[in-house]
Amino acid sequence: MEEKEKNQLSRRNFLAIATGAIGAVIGVVMAVPAVAYVIGPALQRRTDENWVRLGSTSKVELGNPTLFKTIVENQTGWIVTEEEVSVYVVTEDGREYIALSNICTHLGCRVRWISDQGQYFCPCHNAAFDELGLVVTGPPPRPLDRYETKVEDDQLYILLGG
Amino acid sequence: MSVGFGNWLDERIGWRKVWDAIFLRKIPKVNWLYTLGSATLFVALLQGITGILLTIYYVPTPDHAYDSVVFITTQVPGGWFIRGVHSWGASAMVLLSVLHMVRVIMYGAYKYPREVTWFTGVGLLLATMGFGFTGYLLPWDQKAYWATIVGTRIAGVAPFIGEPILRIMRGGEDLSAVTLARFFGTHVWVLPTILLLFLGFHMYLVIRLGISAVPGKEE
Structure with a gap:
């Protein structure tokens, strides 16, 4: 009984962690281009010399x-x-x-x-x-x-x- | 979030009850087809984020629309990615919401007491179609222009009301700067407002009523 409960808990935790990890990966994949996109033109030096x-x-x-x-x-x-x-x-x-x-x-x-x-x-x-x-x-x-x-x-x- | 801070915040704003109602609600034993609604919601969120980002550079006038889109795609760092996600996400939205609808039909999930959830879902599907139709014109290239000529003409063949509808959609006789501006305004202000209202109601009902189980064979 106790064994089973432990297993259930670890499955629940595993899913929570997996969901968080996948979410974090998607978040980074979106956030990095988004930041570059917003600040990109500001970082460009004038090269019209x-x-x-x-x-x-x-x-x-x-x-x-x-x-x-x-x-x-x-x-x-x-x-x-x-x-x-x-x-x-x-x-x-x-x-x-x-x-x-x-x-x-x-x-x-x-x-x-x-x-x-x-x-x-x-x-x-x-x-x-x-x-x-x-x-x-x-x-x-x-x-x-x-x-x-x-x-x-x-x-x-x-x-x-x- | 540390437990201490979580408790501190919960005493003041009661977030745990909301969290539990949304994420720890009881659901029947279901299958992967039940994830289609959440998938649609996720893509809608992506569309919102990438759409807001696109408006940072996009200009909805005939003399700048196409050039600003080319600028986003070729000059802005990550611009091709943001635009690509928004463009492909638009197709994914339609596909996923239709699949979600098919699942609801096949499982009979629209029946009592979930009729209103279904109605709001229909509203969401129409809003999604509206997003697709208005968004397609915005790059202002040949494909966009002629697709909207055809699309508005289709609306124009409806008996009696067709002609006025076509004129209202185009903002006049011809497809022009007026059309582009109103399509843009509809795409970024009108439809998002409608979508958020219907989405809020839809989600409230899903949480309030719970989701239906997979129907049994003899049902």
């Missing part, structure tokens, strides 16, 4: 800033947006290239190269920058932003998102 091709170096005239325009795609989630990036490229010797953003560092207006005066001119507050982007007159707090450049097979590249 990329070299963008502007065009042939032969287009750049010595001592005369040349405007390049290129379309850059930005992806956030499933939405891709296109952004036009305009860059002035300057070279003194045809070997070293300086790429300058055409966005004024004051309030973000677009600057324009005036070759007569040898200056970039910002129409918003009459700011002027010299050929290398240094502030000549006006309110801008710092020189024009520069992009890192490289030349491969006579093609000019700039580093975006760095």
Whole structure:
């Protein structure tokens, strides 16, 4: 009698433990992907630092800033947006290239190269920058932003998102 | 849970009585077919969890629905798994609840005093069908679009009321952004509410009345 009762108890316990164990396994199998799923995009580092091709170096005239325009795609989630990036490229010797953003560092207006005066001119507050982007007159707090450049097979590249 | 804490909590909220009523209730000698209802309940729980997770990324508009589903499947870690469980779980829900129903029919378990349990079960089956129908449109791919065109047209051929029903389902003449949004709202708000109400009632009756035994040969 006592033996039988013991057996019944162990069967009951076995089933309880087995149920708990299977439940725990299912719980872990669901919970691990669920947590990864929720926090995944938060853990992704921005890896949009990329070299963008502007065009042939032969287009750049010595001592005369040349405007390049290129379309850059930005992806956030499933939405891709296109952004036009305009860059002035300057070279003194045809070997070293300086790429300058055409966005004024004051309030973000677009600057324009005036070759007569040898200056970039910002129409918003009459700011002027010299050929290398240094502030000549006006309110801008710092020189024009520069992009890192490289030349491969006579093609000019700039580093975006760095 | 330690016995001490269990007692402390039981004195205050009386959980042991509830636990015993749910999990330690007396049942007749039954077979494995009696697990089909619990299996359906388990899959329903999985559907709830994975469905809530899917809404974290899914956007129910024509310009984002498909792309957000592709994003979930290919870009989000574990997204393919969550979506896969939800998609396969939907089929499992229908299959298991129908098998559960067949068992109840074959064993005559719907008879007195369990008629209301049966009625609520029918409500649950209809809600499950509704989930399947509305959920199928949400990925907004060709299969989803044309399946819903066909599905709503089937509703449309009913005499007299067919045309208005079709228009109400689609939210207008054509299948559009309006259709997608109302299918989504129905899928994540209306049907879960209905399901929870019917499920609560169904479970209450199962516990209150107990389950029927396997009928004898001479019965």
